[in-house]
Amino acid sequence: MQTESGKWKVESRLTKASVCRSPPSAFRFDLKHTDAGSAARRSTLHTPHGSVEMPAFMPVCTLGTVKGVDIGRLGETGAQMVLSNTYHLALRPGEETVAALGGLHKFMGWSDPILTDSGGFQVFSLAQRTKIDEQGVTFRSHIDGTLLELSPERSVSIQAALASDIAMVLDHVIGLPNSPEAVAEATWRSVRWAERCLKAQMASSREDQILLAIVQGGLDPDLRRQCAKALVALDFPGYAIGGLSVGEEPADMYRTLEATVPELPVDRPRYLMGVGRPEDLLESIARGIDMFDCVMPTRNGRNALVYTDQGPLRLRNAAHEVNNRPLEENCPCPACRHSRGYLRHLFQAKEMLGPILASIHNLTYYQRLMLGAREAIVADRFDEFRQEKLCGWGVGRMQSRSGTQGK
Ligand SMILES: [Zn+2]
Numbered sequence: 010m011q012t013e014s015g016k017w018k019v020e021s022r023l024t025k026a027s028v029c030r031s032p033p034s035a036f037r038f039d040l041k042h043t044d045a046g047s048a049a050r051r052s053t054l055h056t057p058h059g060s061v062e063m064p065a066f067m068p069v070c071t072l073g074t075v076k077g078v079d080i081g082r083l084g085e086t087g088a089q090m091v092l093s094n095t096y097h098l099a100l101r102p103g104e105e106t107v108a109a110l111g112g113l114h115k116f117m118g119w120s121d122p123i124l125t126d127s128g129g130f131q132v133f134s135l136a137q138r139t140k141i142d143e144q145g146v147t148f149r150s151h152i153d154g155t156l157l158e159l160s161p162e163r164s165v166s167i168q169a170a171l172a173s174d175i176a177m178v179l180d181h182v183i184g185l186p187n188s189p190e191a192v193a194e195a196t197w198r199s200v201r202w203a204e205r206c207l208k209a210q211m212a213s214s215r216e217d218q219i220l221l222a223i224v225q226g227g228l229d230p231d232l233r234r235q236c237a238k239a240l241v242a243l244d245f246p247g248y249a250i251g252g253l254s255v256g257e258e259p260a261d262m263y264r265t266l267e268a269t270v271p272e273l274p275v276d277r278p279r280y281l282m283g284v285g286r287p288e289d290l291l292e293s294i295a296r297g298i299d300m301f302d303c304v305m306p307t308r309n310g311r312n313a314l315v316y317t318d319q320g321p322l323r324l325r326n327a328a329h330e331v332n333n334r335p336l337e338e339n340c341p342c343p344a345c346r347h348s349r350g351y352l353r354h355l356f357q358a359k360e361m362l363g364p365i366l367a368s369i370h371n372l373t374y375y376q377r378l379m380l381g382a383r384e385a386i387v388a389d390r391f392d393e394f395r396q397e398k399l400c401g402w403g404v405g406r407m408q409s410r411s412g413t414q415g416k
Pocket residue numbers: 336337340341342343344345369370373
């Protein structure tokens with residue numbers, strides 16, 4: 010089979026290319042504790058811009074800002090590391106402009122760790138007239154139609170200019186469902202591109218940035234396992250799981266994690282990209298994931314949907330019109346100094362403060378959820394914590410298979 014032969018060609022090259030390396034000394038991953046009743050992990054990732062306590066949630070600063078939330082307020086939500094988008098920043102203002110303004114930390118005014126994605130997901134989801142071959146992707150900008158190219162080497166070079174702490178490899182993202190042949194082709198191309206990204210990054214000898222690999226493979230557990238094995242042979246300092254939360258059933262996502270996570274080294278961070286709902290975070294932590302990013306808290310906040318321990322509330326509902334209670338009684342965020350009735354009024358009157366306050370509350374909610382998860386893991390009561398939260402949200406628990414502790 011063509012796909013099979015292509016795969017083995019990749020694997021033999023990877024074995025030769027694999028060398029034993031350590032990440033730069035400013036980076037260190039400390040695994041402190043694994044929950045007694047699940048694969049949930051309490052860890053710390055040290056970077057040149059400070060430490061990140063994990064499990065951690067990264068707010069998404071697409072264009073160098075969380076929409077509507079200034080950087081000071083963002084820090085007050087408890088966020089320790091943020092994600093910025095390479096595709097968006099390369100298009101506008103351009104990575105050279107960001108570099109001329111002192112790099113992404115200075116540009117944004119954020120002195121804590123930053124992760125940049127590779128641009129792959131956005132090229133495949135936003136760009137127009139995308140053409141892909143082994144060299145890379147050509148596409149037209151969604152802003153002005155300019156013809157642009159993104160290769161593994163170019164993605165590494167843009168992220169180097171942005172000077173994030175953590176860079177991601179360029180991967181070939183495809184929509185699901187798709188044919189097994191198309192999924193396999195994109196997966197093995199992603200592995201070849203990961204190797205090219207690693208070579209480009211090693212050539213730059215950077216001490217202040219690490220590069221994480223991305224496991225692809227659709228919903229095929231065997232392909233996921235093979236992809237993870239091939240990437241682990243390349244000895245990356247951390248591994249992401251990509252291509253999920255793209256419309257599949259949650260149970261399929263959890264099954265895919267159960268197939269993939271045990272293939273990943275226990276002493277490296279594991280990052281589930283683009284996920285997700287509060288229940289997805291807890292279910293994924295239970296399966297051994299350490300890091301997340303998602304636009305949901307801010308996108309939903311802007312649309313008047315706020316998270317509480319009793320489940321999400323739609324602030325535009327008339328039921329909140331004369332409600333004097335805050336969104337959450339014990340939430341320290343500035344939105345919770347106000348009544349639900351006042352917050353509803355802001356949305357009804359289209360005042361910009363409504364989306365701002367709802368975004369801040371949701372980001373604070375996600376950070377407090379991660380804090381609760383970290384405390385529960387250390388106390389060996391993560392499963393109880395998860396059960397309490399899921400009951401409050403009115404969400405059923407997804408059965409976790411035992412034996413997902415990783416190796
Ligand atoms: Zn609040």
